[in-house]
Amino acid sequence: MRDSFQNEIPYINFKDVSFSYTEKKENLIFKCNFSIKKTGFWMVVGKNGSGKSTLLKLINGIIKPKNGIVNCQANIGMVFQNPDHQILMPNCRSELLLNVNENISDYEITQKIDYVLAQVGLTGFEKRPVHTLSGGQKQRLTIACALISNKNFILLDEPTALLDQTSQLKVLKTIKNLTSDHEKPLTALWITHRYEELNYADEVAELKNGFLSGWQEPSKFEYN
Ligand SMILES: Nc1ncnc2c1ncn2[C@@H]1O[C@H](COP(=O)(O)OP(=O)(O)OP(=O)(O)O)[C@@H](O)[C@H]1O
Numbered sequence: 001m002r003d004s005f006q007n008e009i010p011y012i013n014f015k016d017v018s019f020s021y022t023e024k025k026e027n028l029i030f031k032c033n034f035s036i037k038k039t040g041f042w043m044v045v046g047k048n049g050s051g052k053s054t055l056l057k058l059i060n061g062i063i064k065p066k067n068g069i070v071n072c073q074a075n076i077g078m079v080f081q082n083p084d085h086q087i088l089m090p091n092c093r094s095e096l097l098l099n100v101n102e103n104i105s106d107y108e109i110t111q112k113i114d115y116v117l118a119q120v121g122l123t124g125f126e127k128r129p130v131h132t133l134s135g136g137q138k139q140r141l142t143i144a145c146a147l148i149s150n151k152n153f154i155l156l157d158e159p160t161a162l163l164d165q166t167s168q169l170k171v172l173k174t175i176k177n178l179t180s181d182h183e184k185p186l187t188a189l190w191i192t193h194r195y196e197e198l199n200y201a202d203e204v205a206e207l208k209n210g211f212l213s214g215w216q217e218p219s220k221f222e223y224n
């Protein structure tokens, strides 16, 4: 169902990147170096306030580094931490339509909408007004929007924070499947502070003291 992805393999490189929200304060992100040059399921873990959301904003260019170089060559989609900061339209279908970036027929659009809603466990929600959705349902709608948007690199900022365990597992497995697809793998960078989610990742790193640790396989990952 997923098709015509451009630039399948993203290229993300941070070189000595530092950032602070104010001039005086010490850097929130400090001389941060890392790369993502392969498809797959990448996860970053870190404590509250460690700068995880800030890191994603640097990747997608919402904010610019104070020092250093951010080089991102990818077709980036974003799932924000708070779905209310993202949803613009009155119902699920119109919100999904807003994220369709291809010139495809109404039939194909309807098929895609059915597909992405099923992927996040929202089958039958197409006509539902957004204001009737729970927080977790809104969060899943924003993930469906990222999936329908035909991007090759999706940034997900604590996408399961509002979800119960069943929905959490469904979304984790969906992203895992899409990033493991042999023909057209999606690449996902998933922010979390739930350590049990790390087992689904291909590579894990910890953001701490403004610095991202090296990538490691989940089984070898040690956090402090
Ligand atoms: N626009 C802003 N202006 C000033 N300070 C900010 C701004 N956005 C975030 N901060 C501060 O920067 C620090 C890091 O915030 P950030 O949201 O990146 O952390 P986080 O790791 O995503 O936290 P959480 O786990 O709570 O989502 C926090 O102390 C936060 O208060």
Ligand SMILES: [Mg+2]
Pocket (backbone or CB within 6 Å): 052, 053, 054, 081, 157
């Ligand atoms: Mg955050």
